Amino acid sequence: MKIGLLTSGGDCPGLNAVIRGAVLNGIISHDDEFVGFRNGWRGVVEADFEEIVRHDVRGLSKQGGTILGSSRTNPFEGEGGGPENIQRMLDDNGIDAIIAIGGEGTLTAARRLVDEGGINVVGVPKTIDNDLAATDYSFGFDTAVQIATEAIDRLRTTADSHGRCMVVEVMGRHVGWIALHSGMAGGAHAILIPEQPKTIDEICEWVESVVDRGRAPLVVVAEGFTLEGMSEAHSHKGLDAFGRPRLGGIGELLAPMIEERTGIESRETVLGHIQRGGAPSAFDRVLATRLGMAAVSAVHDQAWGQMVSLRGTDIEVVSLQEATGALNHVPASRYDEAKILFG
Amino acid sequence: MKIGLLTSGGDCPGLNAVIRGAVLNGIISHDDEFVGFRNGWRGVVEADFEEIVRHDVRGLSKQGGTILGSSRTNPFEGEGGGPENIQRMLDDNGIDAIIAIGGEGTLTAARRLVDEGGINVVGVPKTIDNDLAATDYSFGFDTAVQIATEAIDRLRTTADSHGRCMVVEVMGRHVGWIALHSGMAGGAHAILIPEQPKTIDEICEWVESVVDRGRAPLVVVAEGFTLEGMSEAHSHKGLDAFGRPRLGGIGELLAPMIEERTGIESRETVLGHIQRGGAPSAFDRVLATRLGMAAVSAVHDQAWGQMVSLRGTDIEVVSLQEATGALNHVPASRYDEAKILFG
Amino acid sequence: MKIGLLTSGGDCPGLNAVIRGAVLNGIISHDDEFVGFRNGWRGVVEADFEEIVRHDVRGLSKQGGTILGSSRTNPFEGEGGGPENIQRMLDDNGIDAIIAIGGEGTLTAARRLVDEGGINVVGVPKTIDNDLAATDYSFGFDTAVQIATEAIDRLRTTADSHGRCMVVEVMGRHVGWIALHSGMAGGAHAILIPEQPKTIDEICEWVESVVDRGRAPLVVVAEGFTLEGMSEAHSHKGLDAFGRPRLGGIGELLAPMIEERTGIESRETVLGHIQRGGAPSAFDRVLATRLGMAAVSAVHDQAWGQMVSLRGTDIEVVSLQEATGALNHVPASRYDEAKILFG
Amino acid sequence: MKIGLLTSGGDCPGLNAVIRGAVLNGIISHDDEFVGFRNGWRGVVEADFEEIVRHDVRGLSKQGGTILGSSRTNPFEGEGGGPENIQRMLDDNGIDAIIAIGGEGTLTAARRLVDEGGINVVGVPKTIDNDLAATDYSFGFDTAVQIATEAIDRLRTTADSHGRCMVVEVMGRHVGWIALHSGMAGGAHAILIPEQPKTIDEICEWVESVVDRGRAPLVVVAEGFTLEGMSEAHSHKGLDAFGRPRLGGIGELLAPMIEERTGIESRETVLGHIQRGGAPSAFDRVLATRLGMAAVSAVHDQAWGQMVSLRGTDIEVVSLQEATGALNHVPASRYDEAKILFG
Structure with a gap:
């Protein structure tokens, strides 16, 4: 044929x-x-x-x-x-x-x-x-999880050295498998997936309990995760240099929100395309x-x-x-x- | 509890x-x-x-x-x-x-x-x-297969640069799963496992057909593979420096046998313990x-x-x-x- | 002592x-x-x-x-x-x-x-x-270059598969060594460093010449690179969800500018903290x-x-x-x- | 031109x-x-x-x-x-x-x-x-050192889990740079290079002092290392399956010698060609x-x-x-x- x-x-x-x-x-x-x-x-x-x-x-x-x-x-x-x-x-x-x-x-x-x-x-x-x-x-999928896990391994040492909260955004528009598996493999302290909306208060509670145990929090969030009870006004990601709504991800939104509410220095990393190539x-x-x-x-x-x-x-x-x-x-x-x- | x-x-x-x-x-x-x-x-x-x-x-x-x-x-x-x-x-x-x-x-x-x-x-x-x-x-198992596959990827460039046959011995005493998966993943030209004894003639035929297609043969062999029709005299691996029978693996046996019969320069690599640590x-x-x-x-x-x-x-x-x-x-x-x- | x-x-x-x-x-x-x-x-x-x-x-x-x-x-x-x-x-x-x-x-x-x-x-x-x-x-430095190079290797396959321009932002606030070395190692089509300001026109020319040669452009930019002749109005990165000026990087700025001027679909990846941990x-x-x-x-x-x-x-x-x-x-x-x- | x-x-x-x-x-x-x-x-x-x-x-x-x-x-x-x-x-x-x-x-x-x-x-x-x-x-050279170091990292966990001495043979026929650098990077407990012949007694002393400190010894040896005071009779590696002198390496010789003299279970790994490909x-x-x-x-x-x-x-x-x-x-x-x- x-x-x-x-x-x-x-x-x-x-x-x-x-x-x-x-x-x-x-x-x-x-x-x-x-x-x-x-x-x-x-x-x-x-x-x-x-x-x-x-x-x-x-x-x-x-x-x-x-x-x-x-x-x-x-x-x-x-x-x-x-x-x-x-x-x-x-x-x-x-x-x-x-x-x-x-x-x-x-x-x-x-x-x-x-x-x-x-x-x-x-x-x-x-x-x-x-x-x-x-x-x-x-x-x-396995490759993406492996790459995300290696990135989480690396980010953890920075989190620990500085006592910071690190937020890692991984792929997963509608389902949270990459976040779930890489989060389990990397020992994340919070895993946020599209299937399980959470309020910012719940997330901050987790983050603070990690700090209370003397550790630096590591949050893995799927790109499709949504904050429960989030008003429209806050869900867009600001305007870009040309005045257009930005296409920034949930990770860029979460880190400053966590820092503002908990006072714990927080940084985001968006893994993006490196998860899908190579x-x-x-x-x-x-x-x-x-x-x-x-x-x-x-x-x-x-x-x-x-x-x-x-x-x-x-x-x-x-x-x-x-x-x-x-x-x-x-x-x-x-x-x-x-x-x-x-x- | x-x-x-x-x-x-x-x-x-x-x-x-x-x-x-x-x-x-x-x-x-x-x-x-x-x-x-x-x-x-x-x-x-x-x-x-x-x-x-x-x-x-x-x-x-x-x-x-x-x-x-x-x-x-x-x-x-x-x-x-x-x-x-x-x-x-x-x-x-x-x-x-x-x-x-x-x-x-x-x-x-x-x-x-x-x-x-x-x-x-x-x-x-x-x-x-x-x-x-x-x-x-x-x-x-997945880690061992990944390590073996990365090693095979590396060995292939040496095989190709020199037009050599490379024999890679991987773990697998009684079953051939590591050889099967790493061999498939690495694009091996022959996979030899304990479940499937082969004669040296069959193996050499595969090796020669690869050379005929203009490529450098890569053979993955599980440590538990046995050559069919192999006499006892040939199946031990010689004597060590103290005159005791050597515990060398099948890979060390195969490479010189292939070279002797086909005239194709052959080298073995025994991955050994690096497959199980880390x-x-x-x-x-x-x-x-x-x-x-x-x-x-x-x-x-x-x-x-x-x-x-x-x-x-x-x-x-x-x-x-x-x-x-x-x-x-x-x-x-x-x-x-x-x-x-x-x- | x-x-x-x-x-x-x-x-x-x-x-x-x-x-x-x-x-x-x-x-x-x-x-x-x-x-x-x-x-x-x-x-x-x-x-x-x-x-x-x-x-x-x-x-x-x-x-x-x-x-x-x-x-x-x-x-x-x-x-x-x-x-x-x-x-x-x-x-x-x-x-x-x-x-x-x-x-x-x-x-x-x-x-x-x-x-x-x-x-x-x-x-x-x-x-x-x-x-x-x-x-x-x-x-x-060597570790950061290695991580950036591996990321560039991965991004290249996505660029090639989709005929896209990929912009990778690496570390380097005042000097461009990480961009220079990872760009050379990864085969970048443009390397942008703080020591060498370029106009957006020069960059777009490079990008277009790559497309003319039938390849997908890969641009490596150090975080401290500045666009020559860029007005203040464009150099900030827009406002975040709280109306504050965003701290986004040069990579996030460049990709949409390249796309707008050349019509070539462009995406950015900001490697960020994964370069410094682990x-x-x-x-x-x-x-x-x-x-x-x-x-x-x-x-x-x-x-x-x-x-x-x-x-x-x-x-x-x-x-x-x-x-x-x-x-x-x-x-x-x-x-x-x-x-x-x-x- | x-x-x-x-x-x-x-x-x-x-x-x-x-x-x-x-x-x-x-x-x-x-x-x-x-x-x-x-x-x-x-x-x-x-x-x-x-x-x-x-x-x-x-x-x-x-x-x-x-x-x-x-x-x-x-x-x-x-x-x-x-x-x-x-x-x-x-x-x-x-x-x-x-x-x-x-x-x-x-x-x-x-x-x-x-x-x-x-x-x-x-x-x-x-x-x-x-x-x-x-x-x-x-x-x-840098690639070979990196590969050897990753292998040593993996072998260490096996050494520690079993309280064994691991001997790793790396490349270096006439000079010991790969052994020196990978041994330093991997935290070896003994580094043996062609430039510095040692007696088996010195080596065993090092190995035993490591065990005394409660650790599992890891020895990195360059293929060109020679044992001081070694008689010819012991320096060849036995006979292969065809009765020819074997081309086995120093690693295969050292591990049984260490085990015999110190009573510490010892295993060798010969990295071989994986150091030079890929x-x-x-x-x-x-x-x-x-x-x-x-x-x-x-x-x-x-x-x-x-x-x-x-x-x-x-x-x-x-x-x-x-x-x-x-x-x-x-x-x-x-x-x-x-x-x-x-x-």
């Missing part, structure tokens, strides 16, 4: 390992051919692709980023968009199926292409935040490689509208409907467990 | 994180007291222990090794050994239960102490090789912390003769009987999957 | 290695005794110190932060401040000399204490920015250990008003006057050299 | 950064053209080379190994060898000069080619052991880049028979005669300094 690959959405460690796993499995086990669409769905709607041969995936498992490029283009928009145009493009180029590697948006689009247009698409879940419900873990951890390389290999098997099983996922130690196939139906929130039990360590 | 902790057997990243998780959960959730037995079961049979307070576990999640020390002492031996003596020692010191953190041997001993003596013991599985059947993963990965810190916390819950549930384990993303409780009955071998399907990448 | 140690100013990887080097050299070579003043000069003016014995410095070379704590207290202020009070405190406690580990401010204060009060002080230079003129390198690099451990050892030798040589410094591969002694007289600016020749790589 | 580059001898982190620095400086500053000889001098004597353009050195500063390949071929041997043949090959291909990146052997050959044949050669010193006298440090440290990337750039300047200065070197923080040019005349031994003063920490 001739299979087209695409990577869509934000950078995520392991994308290239998925591509390598898929291409090697296809070439060696099934004598498949591969093309790579450039820049996600944009390459599909613009028929912009190139052949991928075995040599192209050499040494790729440890390489960050994606050799295919990425974009946030929607396959239903533009001149070449929509199921009919896409099917025609595939036919014209003899491409039998698409493996779409992406997050919620990409997988939802993939499902619609299958449902509405009968396009042969198989999905590979990509979410560094680990917010997809139908997989135990997604590649990239070489994947060994865990993510193995997971991504296996998902890529399994996606090719799914293509040969004609599992259209399905995606590959991790369950325990096995790679399974689940419907995209199930996968995109609900977010993988941090359950209250897991938060309560972590809270014992700091609460 | 007053709970005694012990760590037994070889060093493993995450031991201290288990101790911290147990102590914090016990103190905060249950108002427990803790003592630590020194040097594994030896501390039990010699009544050698000290109190552990909250301050003692501060910053411990990232620290390698074990603050309690370790040994390979058997609790059924020696003057203070055996269920009766141990029960008396526990009674004398008001210790209500033991949490035993160790591998196959420790957990088997723990089970016998429960079965034969009614001692209150709960187990925490510790196997860097990941060879216990009743848990998806054990702490320490700071645990974030994955292992989270897993170890959760296992430690769950072990204390198991104590309060009076789950004697049980151990805590990872299933998917959940911590569960399983019987020690189940846990120590069978080794967690690499299934043939997982080896075949990996072999597609190099075979 | 009885020697008092203090660490002053911001956290810096290697502080504990200096302490260990000093204490071991003093105890083993000279039978010295040591006390540690708590929280920098504050411990001196408040006579707040504790004994340091050999056991206290065990395993300290790799530990970030400072076991003595730090502050920005000035020894000439407060009730116990000034040369007379300090001399009395030293006499009362039988302390023969002070080893002061700190930056420009600390070393200037040390020099005044020697000059004005005849206090026995020897200095150890501590500047993560590498801004002291009388030493080739200062400990902490375990020192091997280079910094060796340097810090040697400086600590040499400081004790300088005490026994009664080299008051002097500090230890690195020249080539040798540790030498230079006067604090020389050391604090001028900043160690990046010479134009070094900037021109680096500019060849991106200009 | 048209410049030919070659890399010779063992793998060393930073080789690719030298190539990148040379090529970028040549192309941008001087409009030079570049060719790369394949596999060291073999490419010269066989006229085997390919053009290197700007695109080829993209992203190369962080990449381990050498894109040019390497060998131990001598340019005076073989059909195309010797000054006359080489000059003819250069003339035939319009190549104006050679930049030879290599160690003692390569630089000596380069000097002879200049002296005896008037070939236009400039050298770049490459010695991971840091054994060349005419440069403060050579690239690759991504260079930031320090080495900067140094290698600057050396590569300076080599091109030296070519334009017609500094034939010279090599570039680091002096303090400056890159200078020294004669190959000076550079290859003497080894850069660890001075006794540096060993005595380190010995204070453990002796």
